[in-house]
Amino acid sequence: MNPYDFARIDWERIPERRKPMWHNRLVGNADQKLYSGQLEVDLDVLTPLFIVDPRHDPADNREPALSIQNDYGEYIIPGSSLKGMLRTLVETLGNGCLTLFDGEYDRREINYRNKIASDFRHCWDNTNLCIACRTFGMLQEREGRGNVFLGKVNIGDAIAYKHVLYQSIYTGVLVEPKPRHKDFYLDVSEEHIAGRKFYFHHSPNGKPITANSLQYMGGRPSNRYIRPLAKGTQFHFRIDFTNLEEDEFGALLLAVVLEETMRHKVGYGKPLGMGSVELIPTKLTLIDYAARYTQWKMGQGKQEFEKDIWTEVNRHLAIFYAQHLQTLAIEDLRRIWRFPPDPGVNYYYPSKREWFDKPVSKGKRIADTRSVPRQM
Numbered sequence: 234m235n236p237y238d239f240a241r242i243d244w245e246r247i248p249e250r251r252k253p254m255w256h257n258r259l260v261g262n263a264d265q266k267l268y269s270g271q272l273e274v275d276l277d278v279l280t281p282l283f284i285v286d287p288r289h290d291p292a293d294n295r296e297p298a299l300s301i302q303n304d305y306g307e308y309i310i311p312g313s314s315l316k317g318m319l320r321t322l323v324e325t326l327g328n329g330c331l332t333l334f335d336g337e338y339d340r341r342e343i344n345y346r347n348k349i350a351s352d353f354r355h356c357w358d359n360t361n362l363c364i365a366c367r368t369f370g371m372l373q374e375r376e377g378r379g380n381v382f383l384g385k386v387n388i389g390d391a392i393a394y395k396h397v398l399y400q401s402i403y404t405g406v407l408v409e410p411k412p413r414h415k416d417f418y419l420d421v422s423e424e425h426i427a428g429r430k431f432y433f434h435h436s437p438n439g440k441p442i443t444a445n446s447l448q449y450m451g452g453r454p455s456n457r458y459i460r461p462l463a464k465g466t467q468f469h470f471r472i473d474f475t476n477l478e479e480d481e482f483g484a485l486l487l488a489v490v491l492e493e494t495m496r497h498k499v500g501y502g503k504p505l506g507m508g509s510v511e512l513i514p515t516k517l518t519l520i521d522y523a524a525r526y527t528q529w530k531m532g533q534g535k536q537e538f539e540k541d542i543w544t545e546v547n548r549h550l551a552i553f554y555a556q557h558l559q560t561l562a563i564e565d566l567r568r569i570w571r572f573p574p575d576p577g578v579n580y581y582y583p584s585k586r587e588w589f590d591k592p593v594s595k596g597k598r599i600a601d602t603r604s605v606p607r608q609m
């Protein structure tokens with residue numbers, strides 16, 4: 234089966250935009266409750282995980298590349314990667330704008346820009362922002378004038394406090410067959426893009442798709458020789474947040490915890506069965522700066538949730554589910570990020586020659602690819 238599918242966008246429901254709460258505000262409008270503090274999160278590796286170190290040249294195959302480490306030799310997942318993953322989820326589940334995807338694939342080879350209604354395109358005005366741009370920030374260059382909102386969430390690097398190495402592998406080729414199949418990328422009406430792309434999990438008992446050597450395309454390798462981290466590796470990271478409104482806080486919490494039957498994917502080789510991880514919140518600290526400011530007592534206005542963390546998290550999730558959740562998207566993401574995955578299905582790119590280029594594949598959608606020939 235095709236290794237990815239799309240979480241649909243509800244085109245009837247335009248992203249709600251409003252003025253963001255600025256950093257220096259102590260209380261919201263009319264005593265509106267705002268959330269500031271920290272969330273501590275454990276991250277457990279479920280299938281081989283590899284984060285590319287940009288300092289390493291993929292053509293150098295004398296030694297397998299290791300997943301990125303910091304200056305102390307600790308394995309890390311950069312905060313920027315985690316932020317990107319969580320932002321995409323807030324956009325998807327909270328009905329945000331389309332930040333990264335503007336309809337262009339492969340530098341103008343295919344352009345679906347006209348398949349995105351203008352109200353769904355990336356926010357352009359820092360006084361009128363969607364939930365994702367209010368939470369994580371926005372940077373929009375338009376006619377030479379920068380228009381910026383810094384965002385209210387900071388995420389530190391996840392640091393491995395325990396690591397297990399997987400064996401050395403040449404990964405499978407990471408080039409999607411071309412041409413892009415419009416029956417995958419557009420919805421049935423062909424009026425809109427199909428949604429936001431997510432990769433299925435592979436079985437944690439299986440092995441990622443590999444090759445026997447480096448495979449060159451256009452003079453550059455299209456795979457890597459690596460030694461990933463294995464199941465058993467455990468990271469920890471911290472999210473700091475300031476002045477989040479109720480919907481923003483709920484969306485952030487949902488992006489971290491998802492649902493019991495779902496897991497995240499991060500890093501290199503997602504179509505090959507790599508990068509499945511579980512996020513487990515371990516401690517939530519809420520700081521009421523308004524109370525601290527007015528009452529002049531240390532410790533005043535600080536709440537810590539550790540054993541009872543789920544009571545507090547679930548309280549905010551319930552509000553988010555009732556008022557803000559994008560239901561089409563969670564239905565799709567539940568299926569795509571289901572973990573463990575459907576045991577009867579293997580995920581791989583269908584073969585260009587044996588499938589995409591055959592007349593029989595015309596009009597076929599992702600759900601129709603369960604047993605088609607695979608790309609070699």
Ligand SMILES: [Zn+2]
Pocket residue numbers: 329330331355356362363364365366367371
């Ligand atoms: Zn936005």
